[in-house]
Amino acid sequence: MKQLMLGNEAVARGLYEAGVAVVSSYPGTPSTEITEYAAKYPEVYAEWAPNEKVAVEVAIGASIGGRRSFSAMKHVGMNVAADPLFTASYTGVNAGLVIAVADDPSMHSSQNEQDSRHYAIASKLPMVEPADSKECLEYVKLAYLLSEQYDTPVLFRTSTRIAHSQSLVELSDREELPLKAYEKNPAKYVMMPAYAKPKHNVVEKRMEDLAAYAETTPLNQIFWGDKKIGIIAAGTTYQYAREVMGDKASYLKLGLINPLPVKLIADFAKEVETLYVIEELDDIIETHCKKHGISVIGKELFPWIGEFSQRLISEKLLGKTPEYVDFPETIPARPPVMCAGCPHRGLFYALKKLGLTVFGDIGCYTLGASAPLSAMDTTVCMGASISGLHGFNLARKEESEGKSVAVIGDSTFVHSGVTGLMNIAYNGTNSTVIVLDNSITGMTGHQQNPTTGYTLKGDPTAKISIEKLCEAIGIRRVRIVDPYELKNTIEAIKEEVAADEPSVVISRRPCALLKYVKHKAPLKVDPEKCKGCKSCLGIGCPAISFENKKAVIDHTQCVGCGICSELCAFSAITE
Amino acid sequence: MKKSVMIVGVGGQGTLLASRLLGGVAMDAGYDVKVSEVHGMSQRGGSVVTYVKFGDEPVYSPVINEGEADVIISFELLEGARWLSYLKKGGKLLVNSQKMAPMPVITGTAVYPEGIEEKLAAAGADVTVIDALSLAEEAGSSKATNVVLMGLASKFMGFSEESWQKAIDTYVPAKFLDMNKKAFALGQKA
Incomplete structure (x- = not known):
């Protein structure tokens, strides 16, 4: 039977049919849905790991343990996972191991445009690339055969237009595989110099064999x-x-x-x-x-x-250009924005108000860099807000200490922010870190993480307490604010940046798009009371616009968060 | 035969569900189908575009370029103007009259153009504008605006009523089914 499937869903189907038993990934557009769809199969164990390095190491362990395993990530995720990747090339596999990497040319949802094919060359691993959903499914299955035949992890490259396009696929049954025997074999799995040196020869020979296979493979x-x-x-x-x-x-x-x-x-x-x-x-x-x-x-x-x-x-x-008609005027751009009711909005308003230098990170909240909030100075990679702020303060000392903060989401904090915070506590710069805890991994479309208390499959589990973790690291000043309460938030940040030791502020409120979050009735502007001062427009809420010299609230978007009414000096915004 | 349909709007308006309905209907009719979606940062309140292509010959590229779309369904007025250049000569432009101010307009660095409907027609587009938001609210919720517009679009696609109803049954969550069926019917009559 034919089915219309997203490329990512077809990869997951391929995993299921190939008898894959263990999937461990960290979310990243455009790769995220592979792991989400894989989790829907009861036969497949699938988890969100704290980061891509952990995820790939889990998959390597499961492969050594005798089960076909898998990990998916976005292109920049492979930078994080590169350490285990390069040495897994030496150890090879026991049961098949496939690692998917999704590139994002044109940077629809990414901070750079790197080409993951370089990783295949550098790590000396075979890489397969499908061109539609049908091939996503078929090539994943073939990748497991290659992995086991050539004793190698196999890289599986997609890009946005393959990962996020639906096309027709044909389904087959799952191949149930027995648990492969595990035999202790340090020469294969312990990569210290004495064992790694001969293994490098094996890797080079494998690439020669694969080059011969490339001449005849049905993949080409x-x-x-x-x-x-x-x-x-x-x-x-x-x-x-x-x-x-x-x-x-x-x-x-x-x-x-x-x-x-x-x-x-x-x-x-x-x-x-x-x-x-x-x-x-x-x-x-x-x-x-x-x-x-x-x-x-x-x-x-x-x-x-x-x-x-x-x-x-x-x-x-x-030499042909298409024929078409254009709209006769310039059309205002419509960049992505924080959603109406987004808890990050109040926090970024506070940062703007206080005029702080803000080291940013990767997530929905990177949109805090956009006008009118414009409250972000840097964004490099996952976790770089915290470590970057430490470096900035080392360089500028009292010129920046007390005038700068790092902002990082809950999932990103666990991914690779926490190590930067350890560095701040250990090496002691007077830095303030704000954890934007919206109880979910937001940007990639609501994935659970170790701070949410639920697994990928939806089961309740251990939950990291961010505040206790920060305290355990050695941060003595840790406090929690509700970003919907603007005045308190501003006061708290003011105090923490002024303190003469490292501090953490946890800005805690669930993402407004979470299903369990109850929205209030949309607010309205009383045109009699509105003086047209535009202070409510300063928060950059997509639900508030300005017509006929008065603010107007779009009832289809407003979720009644009330931040705009806190700002209105004329009490013009009410339910 | 090959048809290229674009569904454009503002992130959060439900263009994904709309494209899945159309993709499902086209697959049901035995066509080759490709649907290209937008996920991640670009869907957070930004301009979003979904491509649906189908035909009785293979569909290769999942995307649509300038001058290639047979039909563009725009969930927001300004977005209809933004994507006009993608319309094929003689193509059909279906537009929701709802206006949503983009951030540069909110911050005052740009102006929301006036008279978009007239300008689209003057540019030579075969344009139909409806107030899908009011019809959706009549059906029960502003969230059904997407399905109202697909009801309107169904008149220009040549698929059977049954296959649309089947797609709605498949892709719409059960508890919103009645409202969405009503919304679809209101769109068909618009």
Whole structure:
């Protein structure tokens, strides 16, 4: 039976059918739903780990333990997981191990645009890339066979347009696998120099074997059309090219991205007049071709930056631009914003009011950098708010101490913020850290984490107390505020930054989008009382706009949080 | 035959459910289908776009580019204008008259354009504007605005009434089913 499935759901289905027993991941757009869908199968154990490094180590352990295992992450998550990844390449596997990494060209929901294929090359691991949901399902199953046949973890690369597109898939039954025997084997699993040195030879030999496999694998396919133009592509760029060029070109569609074939490409190149490599982000395939003396046109024609499209390929290969009409005026941009009722809003308003330097982090609250709140100075990576603030204060000392804070969400704090806080406590800068505890991992669409008290499968579990954790680390000043109470929040932050020792403020209120959060009735502006002072507009709430010199509240968006009415000096905003 | 439909709006308006309804109906009709969605940061109150493509020949690219859409369903007035360039010549533009001010308008650095409906028509678009929000509220909740608009869109898609009803049964949570069926019917009549 055919079903319409999101790429990520199809990966999860592939895991189920491949008999995978253990899944451990940390959420990250566009990879998150793989693990969420995997969790829906009772036969598959699936968990949210505190970060990607832990998740991959769990998957490695489960593989050694004899069960097929899996971990998924976004491209920047692989930076966090890189440490175990590179050495798992040496140990190889017992039961199959597949690690999925989802790239985000055009940065729909990311802080950079890195190309994960570099990781496959650097860690000397095979990498598979599907081009639609059907291949997501099939290639995952094949990846487990490769993993076990070649004794290697297999990387599985997707991108936003594969992960978040639905297409048709055909389902099969699950293959139930017995628990594989575990045998103690330090030469395979203990990577100290004496054992790691011979293992490096094994890795190099494995890559040679895989390179031979790349020449004949069904993952790499040729579709012959007109031979004037040949196109080498993988994943979503193959789909764009095929849609534009149809049978006016021939295609070498690569499903095995590392190692790449040589003879297959050379033979294909001989058959076509002009050969293009169409690849988003970096020039991995192009460099490979050129290294082997195969003449191709790649980055001289196609950009290094952003997603490709039918339009781009049509313009570059056919010189055709599409015909269309534009709206005759400039259209105001509509950037993402904190939701109406978002608990982060009051907190960022307080930070703006106090004029503090704010080291930010990764989450919904990064939107605190946008106008009109504009209350963020830096965002680098998960956890960098806290460690970065420590460094900033070391550099500027009394110039910044007492005038700067770090802000970090609950999930990000557990992911890699807590180590930075240990550093602050241990090495003692006078830094103030604000944990934005909204009781959920928000940006990626509401995932549980070790501070929420629930597992991925929804079962109640141990819950980290953020305040006790901070105290245990050695922070003596820890206090909790409700960001809906603006005055208290401002006062608390003022006191903590002024204190002459490290401090933590926990800004605690659940995400307004959580199902169990009860919303109040929408508020209204009394036009008689409204003086048009616009102070309510200063919080950047999408439900408040300004019409005919008065503030207006959109009843379809307002959840009655009341922050705007706290700011109104004329008591014009009421239920 | 290949059809390209865009569902555009503001993050939180329910474009995902709408695209799943249409994807489900197209699959039911035996077509090849691709639906491309938006998740993550870009869906937090920002401009969002979902692509639905189907046909009796293979659909390769999951996305739609300028000048390619047969139908654009816009859940918000300004978004209809924003995505106009994606409409194919002779394509159909269905727009909800609801206005939601984007942040640059709220902060006063930009102005919400006046007379969008007239300007869309003047630009040559075959445009239908309805007050889907009022119809949704008539059906029971402003949250059903998306389904009202899909009711309107169903008139331009050529799928059977039964297959739409089946998709609604499949994708809408049971406790909101009656309200959404009412919303769909109001959209069909609009």
